[in-house]
Amino acid sequence: MLRELPRIFVNIAGYRDTELPWTIKDLFEKARHPERVFAGICRQYAPGEDDDAAPDGVFAEQCRVYDVHAKDSLGVCWARHQTQKLWRGEEYAFQIDSHMRFVVDWDEVLLDMLGECDSARPVLTTYPVPYTPPDKLDSPVLPVMFARFFDNDDIVSFGSRISLPEDAPEKPQPSAFVAAGFLFGPSKLIADVPYDPRIYFQGEETNLAVRLWTHGWDFFTPNKVVCYHDFSKRPERPRHWEDKVDWRRLNTVSKTRLHHLLGMEKNGDPEALKGIENFGLGARRTLAEYEAFSGIDYKRRLINGKPGRIADLPAGSPERKADRKRRFTFIKESNGWGCEETASGGGSTMAQTEAIRRDLPGVFDSLNIRILGDAGCGDLNWISHITGGLQAYLGFDIVDSLINEAREKFYDRRNHFFSQVDIVIDALPECDAIICRDCLTHLDHQEILPALKLFKESGSRYLFATTHFLGKNTEIKTGGWFPIDLTAAPFNLPKPLITISEEAPNSTKSLGAWKISDLL
Known part of the structure; x- marks a missing residue:
């Protein structure tokens, strides 16, 4: 009987994930024919700390496990590359993440849908429906992927629109995009398009899509729900970039390889491009044909013929808001400022703030500041x-995590209150003063201008903000840094009423104070 059933190879990369054993258990228990399912698992873990992230022995004979110490892992695509090495000729391949749940008879559902696809080389793929551990499943819907924008690293960000099951088409519909956490098709795709182990995280789905498509594979959005994915943060689960000190180097190499593959950069670091010829485009179709099909112009950063960079969108757009939150959350979670003393970075250490801690209380007293709003606390x-x-x-x-941690840390200060706010688009309450130190300096100009407008509209009396005296301002991408001069174009604030030098070596960095009524 076993020989008559087409076999399914399920590859799973798990990083210090307590949901991994439960995912494996659900995978086998929900299959109509678990005997035809074989799992290839790359378990990245810290021995003694992540013992609850180990497969529990259920269906052990059908699980091939590659164990690696978390400190030796090089990222998710490297781990997926290891899982593909565990393939033993099964006829079908199903790539998933390590935190998923499945519908009953998922194996038959997938095979039936694949047979309905109008292609000789079909791939079923989309973002799964969410669930909350241990097993709270969201309402079954049908996500359909679309390209949202080029982020600040010039990598396409994807989203999904929701279709209700009662509106489902009769068969899976063609798509231009792939979801790395739900990918099912004939296993020849593993041989055709092996994972590039030097792609780090961002850009994984673009890399996979253009390579599969140019090798002749066609993507289809499932018309039935197959699986569920845990999209929650689960702060107790470490992420690779939180553990890996040199993740930025890995990420830089990854971006270089992706941009080279897409023709976005003519030249790149030869070391970063080493071995890329083994993970290139296919010969069945061209990149230009994929761009025409998907509506993405990589060189010109266009989506459906329109400017597609995140910076091209209005500062108040939902996409920009989500990108800001994602970017600064990632910086916090990964210690992106690289400072051991404080998540706010080296400019917020006790040593670097000695001068303003000495001088600010006296200034507050002289201006009768009793209610202080801290924009970017x-x-x-x-x-x-x-x-x-x-x-x-x-x-x-x-x-969010900074606000939650502040509430816990300062719970006994009856005069301290905290709120999650995006200063670019959210109104602030009236205060005696707003302080915005080392915050605007990480935003692009089109985000700073509306923030200043909202400060003025708050009705507060004074603004204290970081400024340098350089006579110019350089453009940056959100999350970067530049020495902001609020008195220079395009901000053009008047000379500060009060200037407190931060006494930083070889720097004009100061905390300026303005009457908010004087802001333009």
Whole structure:
């Protein structure tokens, strides 16, 4: 009987994930024919710390496990590359993530749908429906992927639109995009398009899509729900970039390889491009044909003929808001500023803030500032030392975890209140003063201008903000840094009423104070 059933190879990359054993258990228990299912697992873990992330022995004979210490892992695509080495000729391949749940008889559902696809080389793929561990499944819907924008690294970001099951088409519909956490098709795709182990994380789905498509594979959006995915943060689960000190180097190599593959960069670091000829485009169709089919012009950064960069969208658009939150959350979670003392970065250490901690309390007293709003409060590493005597301190930040941690840390300060706020689009309450130190300096100009407008509209009396005196401002991508001069174009604030030098070596960095009524 076993020989008559087409076999399915399920490849799973799991990084320190306690959901991995439950995913494997659900995978086999929900299959109509579990005897034809074989799993290839790359378990990246820290021995002694992640023992609850180990497969529990259920269907062990059908699980091939490649164990690697988390410190030796090189990222998700490297791990998927290892799982593909565990393929033993099964007729079909099903790539999933390590935190998923499945519908009953998922194996038959997938095979039936694949047979309905109008292609000799079909791939079923889309973003799965969410679930919340241990097994709270969201309502079954049918996500359909689309290209959203080029992010600040010039990598396409994808989203999904939802279709209800009662509106499902009769058979799977053609698509131009792939979801790396749900990919099912004939296993020849593994031989045709092996994973590039030097793609880190961002760009994985673009890399996979253009390579599969140019090798002649066609993508289809499933017309039935097959599986569910845990999209929650689960702060107790470490991420690779939180553990890996040199993840930025890996990410830079990854971006170089992707942009080279897409023709977005003519030249790249030869070391970064080493071995890329083994993970290139196919010869059945061209990249230009894929661009025409998908509506994405990589060189000109266009989506459906329109400017597609995230920076081309209005600062208040939902896409820009989501990108800001994602970007600064990632910086916090990965210690992107590279500072051991504070998540807010080296400019917020006790040593770097000595001058303003010395001078600000006196300025607050002279201006009768009793209610202070902090726009971009971070973890309050330095400012918490001078806010105890205020009538009210209102901390605002775009990163949820910073706000939650501040509430826990300062729960006993009856005058401290915290809210998750995007200062680019969210109104602030009226305060005696708003302080915005080392925050605007990480935004692009089109985000800073509306933030200043909202500061003025708050009705507060004073604005304290970081400024340098250089007579110019350079453009950056959100999440970067530049020495902002608020008195220079395009901001053109008047000369500060008060200037507090931060006494940083070889720098004009200061905290300026303006009457908010004087802001343009």
